[in-house]
Amino acid sequence: MSGWHHSTPLPPAWxxxxxxxxxxxPVPDGAAADRYHFPQTAHEAASRLRDVRFATQIQVVRIEDGVTLFDLVSGVEIPLEHW
Structure with missing residues (x-):
């Protein structure tokens, strides 16, 4: 059973x-923020929120540099290929 303990941490699973x-x-939900790794998944989430007209404001921000890639109110929608 030796070797079960490792001195280096395992890489993250996700x-x-x-x-x-x-x-x-709308109230009572208020504001929400969800995080995604893949650009396609984030784009799909924003598109679905827009299509069902559930949210009054939707933004997608790239965490690394803070660039807004999608903003419903401002009319910003950078093509998915550039995310």
């Missing part, structure tokens, strides 16, 4: 989050 989808929803 990749780090790279995008944050922020939304403002």
């Amino acid at each position: 990749p780090p989050d790279r995008f944050e989808v922020r939304s403002t929803r």
